Amino acid sequence: MRRKEDVVRGVAAGIAMAATAPYLTLKLLWLTGSHVGARDPKALDSLWTVNLLTFGMDATALALALSFVRPWGRRAPAGLVAFPMWVATGLLGTILVAVPTDALASLVLGPEHRTPDQPHLDDTIADWVFTLVYGGFGVQGLSLMTAFVLYARRRWAGLLRSRIGDLPDSPTRNVQRAFACVAALVALAVAGVRAYWAAGGEVGLPIHWVEQRTRSIATMDAAMAAMAVAATVATLVLVFRIGPGRRLRGPLTVAWLGAGSLFGWGGYQLVAFGTETTVKDLPSATPGLMNLVQAGQFTAGVLVLAVGAMALTERAVQREQPSSRAALSGTEPPRDLAAR
Incomplete structure (x- = not known):
């Protein structure tokens, strides 16, 4: 069984690495001055910093996929693997929700119609670029997550077999609950605004964003709203130990995906679009x-x-204590510790 999982993990990681190649190549061309796929070269040149950021993000996904199949990947510190994968899952997972939903909406409602003078993102980038980028993201997301799940099942098997009630009742429990409640309030407020924008609301959006809004952008807002609600519910289930006999992996997976979306997309959009200090004209504000x-x-x-x-962290410390006592008494530590 394990050998079969190793083969699937290797294939999935290989597909993920291959799926990064077109995007990394395109970004590298843009960073070095090429305008391939651009209908508006000047607009593309103004996105040099964003292109550098996204190139680095996809290069990190490539490194992650490689770590899932190499021996050094299991020896790497847990945080060095888990944190970037958490962010990648949030970014790619949201796309995996939004893109099929948008495609289904187009199938049911038909293509969007816009006036010839209406500005649109397609005026900057050729259609084939969107197909290449989001098609690659879809393949990359599915394969990278598959490889990670199999990697996690091998490295953190003990955690994934646990139940919610197995989480330690620690001195920081009240701090965790306070953080979770604040996060829930903020996330629900975000979900409300994103849902409002998805439904066609315009308050709070720059003028040029309102002019360029499409069904795809509205679908992305809806997906982010759904992720925010999912993160809220799953996190509260975990910190308040709702259903202690339930498997931990279900709500943990939902919280992982939803919170990763909040952190990843919130951080990316702040850096890419929210840090401008120069306003050329009122519509750009x-x-x-x-x-x-x-x-x-x-x-x-x-x-x-x-x-x-x-x-x-507290769970890991809790599980190390029996190992320390066993070492002092000369007995062998529990075999389950190998899955940490």
């Missing part, structure tokens, strides 16, 4: 609400990350 929503996403993700870090 970004009202504070949009930046506030992005900052709220990022903050909620950080709070859930802090809760998870406290709980899992």
Whole structure:
């Protein structure tokens, strides 16, 4: 069984690495001055910093996929693997929800219609670039997550077999609950605003964003709203030990995906779109609400990350204590510790 899982993990990681190649190549061409796939070269040149950021993010995904199949990947510190994978899962998982939903909406409702003078993102980038990028993200997301699940089952098998009631009742429990409640309030506020924008609301959006809004962008807002609600519910289930006999892996997976989306997309959009200090004209101005929503996403993700870090660190310490006592008494530690 394990050999079969190793083969599947290797194939999935290989597909994930191959799926990064087109995107990394395109970004490298843009970073070095090429305008391939661009309808507006000047607009593309203004995105040099964003292109550098996204190139680094996809290069990290490539390194992650490699770590899932190499011996050094299991010896790497847990945080060095888990944190970037958490962010990658949030970013790619949201796309995996939004893109099929958008495709289904187009199938049911038909293509969007816009006036010839209406500005659109397609005026900057050729259609084939969107197909290449989001098609690659879809393949990359599915394969990278598959490889990670199999990697996690081997490295953290003990954790994934646990139940919610097995989480340690620690001195930081009240701190974890306080962080989780604040994160829930912020995330639900973010979800409300994102849902409002997804439904066609315009308050808080820059003028040029309103002019360029499409069904795809609305679908992405809806996906982010859903992720925020999922992160809220799953995190509260974990910190308040709701259903102690339930397997930990279910709510942990939902909290992982939802909080990763909050942190990843909130942080990315803040860096890519929310840090401009020069306003060329009024339509380019970004009202504070949009930046506030992005900052709220990022903050909620950080709070859930802090809760998870406290709980899992305490669990690891708790499981090391029997090992220390066993070493002092000369007995062998439990075999389950190998899965830490």
